[in-house]
Amino acid sequence: MPSFSWVTTLLLVLAWSGAAYWAGDHNRDNAWLAKQGVQERKAKEALEVAQARGDALSTELLANEQQVNQLKTEKLHAISQATTGRPCLNGPTLRLLDQAPGLSVRGLPPAASGTAAASEPVSTDTDIAQWAADAGARFEVCRTRLDALIGWHTP
Numbered sequence: 001m002p003s004f005s006w007v008t009t010l011l012l013v014l015a016w017s018g019a020a021y022w023a024g025d026h027n028r029d030n031a032w033l034a035k036q037g038v039q040e041r042k043a044k045e046a047l048e049v050a051q052a053r054g055d056a057l058s059t060e061l062l063a064n065e066q067q068v069n070q071l072k073t074e075k076l077h078a079i080s081q082a083t084t085g086r087p088c089l090n091g092p093t094l095r096l097l098d099q100a101p102g103l104s105v106r107g108l109p110p111a112a113s114g115t116a117a118a119s120e121p122v123s124t125d126t127d128i129a130q131w132a133a134d135a136g137a138r139f140e141v142c143r144t145r146l147d148a149l150i151g152w153h154t155p
Helices: 002-082 091-098 114-119 125-153
Strands: 087-089
Touching: 002 125, 087 091, 087 125
Parallel strands: none
Antiparallel strands: none
């Protein structure tokens, strides 16, 4: 019977080893799942905070852009009341400005010569004032967008 006891001992050792392995593996898996759950919860909370911050920045940006557009509309109306439409810049000057970096003078006819030069288009004080108001509004919108982008990256 000694062989039966040896076999029984071996089977008991194998059973305990198997049970211990299963228990350890089960506990390791549970610990890993718990750790993953904590990381997922933290990531979800961080995402919710980022979304709330992004929503707040977007709301502020849209409000600023709406305010800039409202002011631009008011100023364009005031400009049309305050200016006389007298000529300020002639055709050659406008063509030179059109070739300057970052500027665009739209709809200019080709350079005229002779008697046609007298009928060459000009830019009026109203045109220039409206262009300045529009350029200022575009700059302000760009500035507020950049501020919002910077604000997003620097909490």
